[in-house]
Amino acid sequence: MGGDEALVEARGLRKSYGAVEAVRGIDVTVRRGEAFGFLGPNGAGKSSTMRMIAAVSPPSGGTLRVLGMDPTDDGPAIRSRLGVCPQEDTLDSELTVRENLLVYGRFFGLSRPEVARRADELLAFVQLSDRAGARVEQLSGGLKRRLTVARSLINEPEMLMLDEPTTGLDPQARHLLWDRLFRLKQQGTTLLLTTHYMDEAEQLCDRLVVIDEGVIVAEGSPAQLIRDHSSREVCELRFGADDHQGVAERIQHLGERLEVLPDRLLVYAADGEAVAQAVHEGGLTPRSTLVRRSTLEDVFLHLTGRSLAE
Amino acid sequence: MAAPAVRPPLGRFAAQHLVERNYLVYRRDWVVFVTGFLEPLLYLLSIGLGIQQLVDDFVLPDGTRISYTEFVAPAMLAASAMNGSLFDATFGVFFKLKYEKVYDAVLATPLRPVDVAVGELVWSLLRAAIYAAAFVAFMALLGLAESWWALLGPLAAVVIGYAFAGAGMALTTWMRSWQDFDFITLAVLPMFLFSATFFPLDRYPDAAQWLVQLTPLYHGVVLCRGLTTGAIGLEMLVAVGYLAVMGTIGLAVACRRLGALLLR
Structure with missing residues (x-):
């Protein structure tokens, strides 16, 4: 066999x-x-x-x-x-x-x-x-x-x-x-x-x-899916909730792709730290910033426009 | 459907494993098992022996003279076979089907819906036979079963149990909640009282006699009474036929319905 x-x-x-x-x-x-x-x-x-x-x-x-x-x-x-x-x-x-x-x-x-x-x-x-x-x-x-x-x-x-x-x-x-x-x-x-x-x-x-x-x-494979459907890294930004859309328009150009979630913005880029730095240099001060590797959650979000956890 | 390319790995007696499972459960809850012996005994002692003091003896068509207790005892044998087998096949099956999800787990193995139905049926019949054997022994002890035919009492209980367990299991597949079981009680109680159990058929109004003869318990009583009094007759053969057909239809329906409910 x-x-x-x-x-x-x-x-x-x-x-x-x-x-x-x-x-x-x-x-x-x-x-x-x-x-x-x-x-x-x-x-x-x-x-x-x-x-x-x-x-x-x-x-x-x-x-x-x-x-x-x-x-x-x-x-x-x-x-x-x-x-x-x-x-x-x-x-x-x-x-x-x-x-x-x-x-x-x-x-x-x-x-x-x-x-x-x-x-x-x-x-x-x-x-x-x-x-x-x-x-x-x-x-x-x-x-x-x-x-x-x-x-x-x-x-x-x-x-x-x-x-x-x-x-x-x-x-x-x-x-x-x-x-x-x-x-x-x-x-x-x-x-x-x-x-x-x-x-x-x-x-x-x-x-x-x-x-x-x-x-x-x-x-x-998990790695292949991430490679094909997401960037290497993700920069997660949290602002005051009311102005997410406005902020999104200002930082759109910083990454390959951007997702607006109810509580945070996700900027997809090969280099997440560079995105974080560019946001700060652009005069924006998010409440919190997190740079991480892309996961299958990001793949799913990209493919369906929805989060897995919901 | 095409013929199966591969034989079911367990062969034809896969249902025995479900019987084993039930045996394991009851071996621990033996108190519950033992209470099954009591029900017909209590009826016999209260109604049979109690009322006997108020009622004259009976003379059977063949001329045999029997006491009221001798008349009622076989009816209790039939009724307990009905009640005992119904309990396992209705409440027991419903609990495992809807709450315990026992059958969902069972059907993830090579067992099929027919094995589930047959397994539960065989189990309830084994119980019916054991209780009936004990009851017949008790009757013999009290001198209520003079005929050697009474030794076939447990077999009669199996035939009666087959009819009621088959039909009960089929009906259970349509039950939505415990309240629905009131319908079964609603059918069983009048049958228990009016199936020539406590007084002979010829004492019923003419119009009611044919109705009584339509009920399955009446045929169960005919069967048991024939055996314990030794008044063997052709009507017993009719009774066996009636009960066998009823059980077989019930079993067939139960198999189909269990398959439809579990293999969605």
Whole structure:
């Protein structure tokens, strides 16, 4: 099996719920071993796409092949080789932490000794061994998410699908989860994730698509997307809120591009410090000035005219 | 739909794993499980033995003479099979479907909606059979089940449970909130009281007799009463047919509806 074997191939993929079109014709190819991300705001169609790939939602149009099979006909066979970590925790609250893994493993047809062995390994992997006998409702959000990740790995999936894996987690919990996902990636597990956090996409994804209102607006590696759709640096300026438009006109020429946000101006330029200096020399005194590297947030803002976080 | 290129990896008995899951839950909450034995016993002791003192014996069509308790006990067997299986298939399924999202997680595995429906059904029937076995044993102890046919009581409970669990699960897929379950109570309570449970069919007004004979619990009572009194008749075969058809239609509808709700 070559490194460029496609695990997911979507062409013109569509999904409608009644009159609402959630996914409006997307082309995606995910190759074995890569970490692939869908970046976009809430409601962009990321989760709908994930559900179709996970063979739990029939496509409304286009073609879709997952692991070389058709999800409509071969759902069970596809699902037996996928790991799914949904956005909302679907842990079984009537079972203990360890029982959640045991029962789930049995759904994949694993023998009892095998599933017991894997459950203990996975509890260690997500650092939950000491909570094995706890009831699920006693766990914090971060621990629940870790258990969900462990559960999704019980069948040793070829591709792990994570829908907004760190939404709602505190920074420490996020970093621990990122670390575990990074290890999986190094072991050769293909990762497919959705996120509306640009730092998450930058940390984890080899390649990603930016998705907005059901269509793909850009595709590439994080670095490549920033290169193609933004400048190297950004100068963030905050003035008194009432005169942003007037100020914007005066400093427009200082950068390659300028964005006016409700609370600040963003000037895109190769050299952010030079912009900051030129602003001061022009007689303007912003309340605060911040020079930083461009991120995927800037890419998204440029491509859609909207912020990811909203 | 084209024929699947790949066989479902779990084969035909994937539903057993959902039964295992339920067993694991109830093994811990065994108190809840045990209370299932009590309901028919309490009815039998209060209504059966209590009222027996006020009522004369019955003479069955074949000439057998039975006490009022012997008459009511099989009806309690049928009613508890109905209530027990309905509880799991309606409240239980609704809770897992709408609140726990258990089935969303289950369907991310090789299991299919039909496995979910069959798994829940099998589980509720296992419970019905266990309760029925205990109840029949209790009846035998009190001398209320003189016929060897009574040994088939648990099997009758499974047939009755199949009908009500299948239909109940199908209806549950349309429930929007807990309030909607009042409709089920509304159907079950009159059935419990008026399915030839507490007095024989020929004591009903003529016009009501055919109505009583249309209800599924009536057929469940016919089945159980035939077995525990040993008065075996053709009407029992009709009862089995009625209940089997009702359960099968319910199960088929439940499968389709669960698929439509979960695989959107």
